[in-house]
Amino acid sequence: MTVWERSKRGAKKFAREVQLGKTYYYIETTKNPWGEEEVWSSIVFDHHQVFTGGAMSGSMSAQGLCLNYGPVYDEQPGRHIRPKFECDDDAVYATPGDILQVRGRRRERARR
Numbered sequence: 733m734t735v736w737e738r739s740k741r742g743a744k745k746f747a748r749e750v751q752l753g754k755t756y757y758y759i760e761t762t763k764n765p766w767g768e769e770e771v772w773s774s775i776v777f778d779h780h781q782v783f784t785g786g787a788m789s790g791s792m793s794a795q796g797l798c799l800n801y802g803p804v805y806d807e808q809p810g811r812h813i814r815p816k817f818e819c820d821d822d823a824v825y826a827t828p829g830d831i832l833q834v835r836g837r838r839r840e841r842a843r844r
Contacts, residue, residue: 738802746804747795750777750787757808758801760816771816772809773801 736746750756759772777787777794787794798804 733805733807736798736802736804738798740799742802743795743798746798746802747786747793750794752777752779752787754806755808756797757805758797758803759805759809759813760801762816770813772813773816774808 734749736742736749753776755774755776757772757774759770762769762771775789775792775797777789779788780786781788781793789797
């Protein structure tokens with residue numbers, strides 16, 4: 733498991749090493765009525781910035797993710813930390829890979 737720390741040096745290293753289409757994970761602390769709880773979220777970088785060429789996911793850059801939400805992991809956290817958005821009956825409705833496939837199909841149709 734590779735970990736990129738929440739620092740300027742770690743963010744620059746993560747921005748250089750990020751791969752498009754790969755899922756990365758980060759851990760957040762949520763405040764709930766029953767107390768604070770750690771949850772994980774995932775992100776997939778799917779395009780490059782126009783001017784700098786850095787990896788982007790929506791409007792979030794790889795460097796910005798690491799600086800604001802780091803540390804960033806390349807493997808899913810263990811079962812002791814739950815996902816931020818849980819699905820009913822353990823069904824996954826859309827994975828980051830599925831979303832990338834749909835975006836790719838849209839781009840292909842737009843080029844025709």
